[in-house]
Structure formats: structure tokens, C-alpha cells
Amino acid sequence: MEQLPRPHPRPDRDTSPYWEAQRAHELKFQRCSDCGESRFPVTPTCPACRSFDFEWTSSSGRGTVYSYTVVHHQTHPAFGVPYTIVLVELEDGPRMVAQLRAPDGESVGIGMHVRVDWEDHPEQPLPVFVPHS
Ligand code: ZN
Numbered sequence: 001m002e003q004l005p006r007p008h009p010r011p012d013r014d015t016s017p018y019w020e021a022q023r024a025h026e027l028k029f030q031r032c033s034d035c036g037e038s039r040f041p042v043t044p045t046c047p048a049c050r051s052f053d054f055e056w057t058s059s060s061g062r063g064t065v066y067s068y069t070v071v072h073h074q075t076h077p078a079f080g081v082p083y084t085i086v087l088v089e090l091e092d093g094p095r096m097v098a099q100l101r102a103p104d105g106e107s108v109g110i111g112m113h114v115r116v117d118w119e120d121h122p123e124q125p126l127p128v129f130v131p132h133s
Contacts, residue, residue: 006078008123015042017056022125025118027059029093040094061116062132063090068100068108084108086129101128 011019021028031038032046033053045052067087074081084100086108100108101117115132118125 004077006121006126007076008121008126014044018042019124021056021058022118022127025125027061027116027127028056029059029090029096030054031057031093038093040096057093059090059093059116061090061127063088063096063114063129065089065100065108065110065112065114065129066095067110070108086114088114088129096127098126099128101130103131106131 009015009019018028029038029040030042031054032049032051033055034051035046035049037046037048038057039047039054046054065086066089068084070082070084071079072082084102085097086100087095087097089095098116100114101119102108113132114129116127117130119128
């Protein structure tokens with residue numbers, strides 16, 4: 001399958017601050033002002049208490065792999081296979097899904113320490129995770 005450019009996010013009223021922070025390679029998430037729940041992805045209301053009030057919080061970008069999958073079946077021409085998607089439990093926030101970029105031969109495992117890194121694209125940098133000791 002021909003490799004095409006990756007589709008890029010289309011920020012809206014709710015997600016613009018999240019994507020704008022990533023232009024400076026900063027990872028942010030929402031934290032509920034009423035109950036303190038952190039959340040990802042961006043949502044207009046708190047899933048725990050339904051509050052509309054929140055603050056943007058900067059994340060260290062460090063965490064551990066909570067779960068993962070290795071994709072072998074290509075479903076979009078922009079994403080060559082195989083690639084690994086990880087669900088990371090951030091040390092200071094919610095769980096976040098992103099691609100894992102690991103050196104050849106390095107295998108992913110639950111509990112693996114990772115940190116966020118950035119894939120720079122002309123339209124929008126995108127977060128990826130890389131192994132971190
Ligand atoms: Zn809440």
C-alpha cells in the first residue's frame with residue numbers, strides 16, 4: 001500500500017489549548033477544578049463529577065505502559081505496519097494513548113518506563129512515547 005502523509009488533528013474550541021501546547025513540545029491535560037480528576041482525551045465535562053470547570057496542567061510526559069498492541073494489519077495508507085500503540089499511565093495524570101517509537105529489536109512490555117517525545121510534522125507535532133530508564 002502506498003505511504004501517504006499522515007492526517008493531522010483539527011483542533012476545535014475544546015482541544016485547541018492541548019494542540020497549541022504541543023507546538024512547544026509541551027504535554028498538557030485537563031484537571032477538574034471541582035474533584036481533581038485528571039482526564040484524557042480532552043472533554044468538555046468531567047467524567048467523574050460532570051463539572052465544566054477545569055485547569056490545564058503540564059505533564060512531565062513520563063509514565064509506564066499500562067497496555068499495548070502491535071498493529072500488523074494496515075488500515076490506513078499513511079500508517080505503515082507494523083507499529084505499536086501504547087496506553088501509558090502518566091505519573092502525574094491520566095492514561096494516554098499514543099504510538100511507541102522504540103529502537104529495532106526493543107520489545108514493549110507492560111510496566112515499561114516511557115517518556116513522551118515529539119514527531120514533528122509541518123501541520124502539528126504529535127506525541128509519541130519512547131523507552132526511558
Ligand atoms: Zn470532576
